[in-house]
Amino acid sequence: MNVKQRKPRFQGARRTGVRPILFLRSLKMELSALIVIATAIAFLVCWILLKLDLSWWIAMPLTLVVALSFTYTFSRGLTARLRQLRDVAEAMANGDYSVRVPIDDSSHDEVEQLARSFNEMAAELQHADKMRMDMIANVSHELRTPVSALQAQVENMADGVTEPTPANLESILNQTHRLSDLIAFLLDLSRMEAGAASLDIERFNFAEFLDDTIEPLEIADGGHAHIIEMNVPDGIMIEGDQDRLRQLFTNIIGNALKHSPDGTNVLVEAHEDIPHGTVVTNVVNFGSQISPDSRSDIFRRFVRAKTGPGTESGGTGLGLSIARWAAQLHGGTVQVVDDSRGANFEIVLPKYHIVG
Template structure:
């Protein structure tokens, strides 16, 4: 749906706004009063000069002055009426409404209209994200719940036996539900900005080994080889739980988008000049175009496993990873690398209160 330019009955093109050279509404109103006063004075002087009675000239002059002021002030206040009507439309849920702007809209009302349009765009985006979230979460919940229901019903009806393989399938579906709930909880914390950090000093190489081990176990029959090149002496400060979210999501994303039997490289070095620890997670062969590199960190944006094919998952992993890095004053980005997709994670060695 395109943005709807809102024009109320009180903001017709017939409204006159003769003073457009000023970039201040106060100056425009002052000029309008000065012009109306000058016209009224000249008219009164003209009528008195030609013998009109002051009791007749003064009322006529006042009526003319008020008419001029009213006519021209409608042009000055037209955008205020547009803003009022647009705000009323937004209260009814129409976030596509916009206040039309022109080249002369540089005064305070024009600035207010621009801010209103920016706010409307943000609200429209937030509303669309809310709709997308409901659709995505509904879809993500429906799939494991439907699978669980079918498997349990088959066991209850005696169609299938509760064999270890069937029970493992049920366990996998419950794990998907647990992961989704964890993602949604992290999303709510991220939206609320409520995330306290339990900062401690730890050995980074040992931390990465502990983080990668469950990923290797969960990799199943995909036969991925996770190569870790990390100096054993690196010590840093941070919240290990949040950082584990960061590296689990980034490395898990690399595994998801790597062919079976391929390797994922995790290599770390210290940047002494900047006091940071830089980790590159590389899955070989594939690439992400420069124009898509910022989009993949947006919520509910899913990567591609092939032409026109979305990967599974919630589309929240990379956005939560970036959030966890930002909590520590770090960054996550995709950098140029001829070997393949390279996620570069930069974290400060020493935690500084944000």
């Protein structure tokens, strides 16, 4: 039986060469020191050979050989890091994003700083590649589920197995809504990738805006018996793009509803931070907590929120990322803050839109 051998994965370049002047913190200083030392050695060797009554024709070549040998030996230590960077870059070009440049903690020169930055970039690329693969799997699954359900229901109706009753038609409508939501998420993602930031700025009443945003969420909540409490002063006026801000609050509040047990409350409260000219909104889910280690990760694309050990939310993993994007378009922020009551998403938006 023929056994196909896999090519061993690149593990990083080996350390070669000697670096006798590691205490210097600059590559320029190391090169300067190497030149000075090589010149001094050449002068000393030449002086010794002439003292031994050797002719210039013999002393000079020997001096050059010694100086060049010294320079070559120790310069390899200086260029070894660049060779490691080259080898790792070639491995990454071949699709292996797990490779890293070995870090020398005893060195602090420019090449070592470049190696550390390179490793950070490699880690981000590895994460992006994993997220891309997860995206394909997630989107495929999210599309397949409603499409399969639609196909089965329509086929049953076409074959006369089921009747087109209002309940069956409503089920079909719900599946089409799922498809529409997913397509909207993907369109928003494409806008994020393209850096699209066109905003239709208008001034509006913030409490009325939130009330209009929450109403369809309450209807879609169905039989989960969630109660959305609003504690928002009526006089707050804010400038922004209502469509983008509706994406922001719909995703944040919808996320809170998704992670709240049936029959529990979700609190939406807001107040003006007059000294900073902002409006601060807190969406509190009383049913779960988000660990501090996960609070920044959940806003990354295709990362699904974990609300407890071994638990992971459904969905595409795009909602919170799109929410953060919408807030940033307005110069605002979204973050999870400490709250003993549950997961507390704090949204800070400027009251007035600043152009540019």
